[in-house]
Amino acid sequence: METGDPLVTADWLKQNISAPDIRVVDATYYAPFVKAEKTGREEWAESHIPGAVHFDIDAIKAGGTDLPHMLPDPIMFSSRVRKLGIGDGNRVVVYDNNNFCAAARVWWMLRVMGHNDVTVLDGGLNAWKAEGGELEDMPPVAVERHFTARVRSDLVKDTAQVAAASESRSHGIVDARPAGRFTGEAPEPREGLASGHIPGSMSAPSSGLINPDGTLKSVSELKGLLPDHDAPIITTCGSGVTAAILALGYARLGNWDVAVYDGSWTEWASDPSRPVATGAA
Template sequence: MESGDPLVSAEWLLKNFDAPDIRVLDATYFADFTNPPETGRQAWARGHIPGATFFDIDHVADDASPYPHMLPDAVKFSSRIRKLGVGDGNRIIVYDQNRFFASARVWWMLRVMGHTDVHVLDGGLAAWVEAGGGLEDLPPVVSERHFTPRVRSDLIMDSAGLEKAVGSARLAIIDARPDGRFFGRVPEPREGLKSGHIPGSVNLPGSALITEDGHMKSARQLANLFKDPMAPTVTTCGSGVTAAVTALALARLGNWDVAVYDGSWTEWASDPSRPIATEA
């Protein structure tokens, strides 16, 4: 059973940084459609927490999927993460430089693969620097470790399962996209996709979970945003990244069993036979 807070503070990481079992991953990701000035890997190369390896969600992914950064199978995941020096017995701390984008996604991926000793650095790299942590721009020397996957399929939602749940009151569906896209007022950034939402889903933009300085809101603040934080829940977004931020917030409230719809709106709206709603 997972419990406690899925996030750690920069102060905690500074205090425990030299523990031999700790591994730090930089999961910075910028979506292409935002026209970022650099890639996540370039941001990592420019400056990262000492010893942190770069976790590329577009590389540790299902290469055969037509959708972006989909979760790979256990064999591919374990093969690629071993090369990052991460394996059994490690306490993993994931951070990013973009407001939990995509540290929460990597936190979820590791948990799907059965690794429970994983936390997200609250506030990301900025919090580390503010707390007095140093940076380096050299890649770390990595030794491969054995990683044993123990897949938790209950943390993954696919389109078939979600189609069965639509119209049912047994599962809360929370969409983390901005409300304009959710209600069909604003076009999707991915060409060819209609905007709107999965019927029966509710909108809670991922930005509502984050403070102005890039930390996740407190448990008390988060509790006011969810109708029933402990309800069986699946989260969705544009492509399965922001949805993991919602799952992280619900874990902070004690619900560790939230499933993420991996394909999210990119997959759902790609099939014209699936229903799309635009009303409240």
């Protein structure tokens, strides 16, 4: 059973980065519609925490679907992370340079695949630099390790499961998208998708969980932002990335069993037969 804080500080990482079982992972990612000047991988190549490998959620993903960065099967996942030098017995610390996007997603992916010894660097790369941490631009030489996948299916939900939860109210469904997209007042960034929300879901924009300095808000603040702290929860967003930020926040409150709707709104709204609610929750 997972306990404690899912985050570590930059000071902690500085003190422990040389430990032989520590693996640092840069998960920086920018959605295509953001139109960032550089990709996450390009930023990593220019400057990263020493020894950090880059985990690209658009490369380590399921095939055979038009949905973005869906969770791959355990065989494919194991093969890819082994080549990054991540394996059994490692303590993994994930960070990014974009307000937990997609460090929280990679944290969740590793936990789905049974690797519980994973934390997220609070404040990401900026916190590391503020702490005086060194940077490098050379890619590390990753030594392949054995990774044993033990899939936790309870941490990931598909459309049928979400539809059932929406109808039965067996789980709280919490949406990480901006409020305007949730209510239907603002358009979706993905062309052809209507805005709105899954009937019965609640709005908790992931941006509200993050302090101006890029750290996650305190436990007391999160309690006022995340609904139904102790209830069974499914988080959703546009494509399953910022939903993981909510899952990270719930874990900080002690609810480690929050599931992510992998296909999220991109999958839900792509089928016109699925119900779409608008307005406030």
